[in-house]
Amino acid sequence: MTGTKITIENGKLQIPNDPIIPFIEGDGIGPDIWAASVRVFDAAVEKAYAGEKKIVWKEILAGEKAKDQTGEWLPDATIDAMREYIVGIKGPLTTPVGGGIRSLNVALRQILDLYACVRPVRYFQGVTSPVKEPQKVNMVIFRENTEDVYSGIEWSQGSEEANKIINYINTEFNKNIRPDSGIGIKPVSIEGSKRLVRKAIQFAIDQKRSSVTLVHKGNIMKFTEGAFKDWGYEVAVQEFRDYIITEDELWNDFNGKAPEGKIVVKDRIADNMFQQALLRPEEYDVLATMNLNGDYLSDALAAQVGGLGLAPGGNIADHIALFEATHGTAPKYAGLDKVNPSSVILSGVMMLEYLGWNEAATMIVDGMEKAIQSKHVTYDLARQMEGATELKTSEFANAIIENM
Numbered sequence: 043m044t045g046t047k048i049t050i051e052n053g054k055l056q057i058p059n060d061p062i063i064p065f066i067e068g069d070g071i072g073p074d075i076w077a078a079s080v081r082v083f084d085a086a087v088e089k090a091y092a093g094e095k096k097i098v099w100k101e102i103l104a105g106e107k108a109k110d111q112t113g114e115w116l117p118d119a120t121i122d123a124m125r126e127y128i129v130g131i132k133g134p135l136t137t138p139v140g141g142g143i144r145s146l147n148v149a150l151r152q153i154l155d156l157y158a159c160v161r162p163v164r165y166f167q168g169v170t171s172p173v174k175e176p177q178k179v180n181m182v183i184f185r186e187n188t189e190d191v192y193s194g195i196e197w198s199q200g201s202e203e204a205n206k207i208i209n210y211i212n213t214e215f216n217k218n219i220r221p222d223s224g225i226g227i228k229p230v231s232i233e234g235s236k237r238l239v240r241k242a243i244q245f246a247i248d249q250k251r252s253s254v255t256l257v258h259k260g261n262i263m264k265f266t267e268g269a270f271k272d273w274g275y276e277v278a279v280q281e282f283r284d285y286i287i288t289e290d291e292l293w294n295d296f297n298g299k300a301p302e303g304k305i306v307v308k309d310r311i312a313d314n315m316f317q318q319a320l321l322r323p324e325e326y327d328v329l330a331t332m333n334l335n336g337d338y339l340s341d342a343l344a345a346q347v348g349g350l351g352l353a354p355g356g357n358i359a360d361h362i363a364l365f366e367a368t369h370g371t372a373p374k375y376a377g378l379d380k381v382n383p384s385s386v387i388l389s390g391v392m393m394l395e396y397l398g399w400n401e402a403a404t405m406i407v408d409g410m411e412k413a414i415q416s417k418h419v420t421y422d423l424a425r426q427m428e429g430a431t432e433l434k435t436s437e438f439a440n441a442i443i444e445n446m
């Protein structure tokens with residue numbers, strides 16, 4: 043295989059003109075949307091750089107394909123490849139509910155310590171949305187990606203471990219957990235919280251965004267969610283003093299009007315955040331959330347601008363980054379060449395921006411905007427639009443390429 047590895051020099055990514063980029067095709071709808079997406083990426087890079095740049099794709103295995111070919115759901119070679127090649131992209135992977143394997147998606151994030159799940163939510167002109175003014179939504183979710191109830195530390199009801207823990211907590215701490223309970227642990231650390239909020243604020247500074255909102259349920263879960271909020275404010279005030287004001291300062295010192303260029307750091311209790319996002323979306327910009335709240339908010343905000351077919355994301359550490367759509371494997375549509383590939387395509391746009399290949403990224407977004415405005419779209423958007431022509435996954439990729 044030709045191609046050159048991305049490297050890190052003096053803390054910065056060095057991107058060759060022919061980077062080797064690993065990809066995971068994914069389960070369910072994964073093969074359909076990956077086949078469409080990769081054609082769009084290659085066409086955009088070719089068009090933007092006239093052959094001077096090219097991605098050399100390297101398939102790595104996870105999920106059902108890995109199980110079939112290697113006997114393992116997540117082979118070590120896949121983790122090694124991500125460490126070696128640094129930037130990658132993946133399709134969705136199935137996680138059974140209840141028993142069976144744990145989430146491979148979560149495992150990839152935890153093993154590679156991809157601590158920020160970054161999910162931008164914006165409106166595409168022409169998409170029909172369930173809200174009146176979807177164009178007011180322009181938020182970027184920074185979701186903590188390695189801890190919280192996603193840590194996978196849980197024991198089933200009736201297991202020896204669950205019984206032991208219940209007994210210990212009830213006797214040592216005078217609590218009253220019902221003996222027939224399942225047990226899950228919710229660890230939230232200073233390190234995990236602060237590095238996530240730090241990344242969110244740095245993004246807000248770099249992208250000249252107006253606010254960072256810490257989302258939490260700290261009124262109820264005081265020492266996990268409440269602590270996340272407190273540690274978030276600590277990072278803001280101690281590390282970014284020259285760039286930010288808190289919401290208290292906004293009202294006490296600036297009469298509700300932020301000085302030019304200052305980012306307002308505020309917090310909202312999670313249930314309130316969901317209704318604020320619907321009713322006053324223009325007041326929210328960057329959101330820093332814990333793992334579970336961020337998972338819920340990602341799908342809800344995606345729906346607000348037209349659905350999961352348009353919801354990209356990236357799991358990003360200090361250097362290693364694995365881009366992926368917000369949605370899952372939508373198994374009922376697997377192999378039908380039906381679903382919207384845009385979430386993976388827009389995840390690829392995030393990846394191209396991460397590489398600094400902004401020209402190709404912009405070209406894809408332009409192509410997608412034009413295809414949507416011409417009402418040539420996949421079923422999910424077609425069913426909401428009047429007078430739309432429904433395209434297959436592969437045909438929508440063609441439409442983007444033709445409009446680039």
Ligand SMILES: NC(=O)C1=CN([C@@H]2O[C@H](COP(=O)(O)OP(=O)(O)OC[C@H]3O[C@@H](n4cnc5c(N)ncnc54)[C@H](OP(=O)(O)O)[C@@H]3O)[C@@H](O)[C@H]2O)C=CC1
Nearest residue numbers: 134135136137138147350351368369370371372381382422
């Ligand atoms: N990061 C990952 O890999 C993720 C994996 N998963 C896994 O995926 C599996 C299925 O999860 P499920 O809860 O059904 O959620 P999914 O996100 O897979 O699908 C839910 C619904 O969202 C809509 N949708 C999803 N993707 C698209 C798309 N590309 N284009 C158009 N519409 C889309 C469909 O809606 P409609 O029915 O209205 O057409 C679909 O039925 C589970 O095993 C879950 O664990 C879930 C989330 C993330």
Ligand SMILES: O=C(O)CCC(=O)C(=O)O
Nearest residue numbers: 136137145147148337368
């Ligand atoms: O890993 C899974 O199966 C689900 C993950 C998920 O919902 C998400 O990352 O948004």
Ligand SMILES: [Mg+2]
Nearest residue numbers: 337340341368
């Ligand atoms: Mg989710």
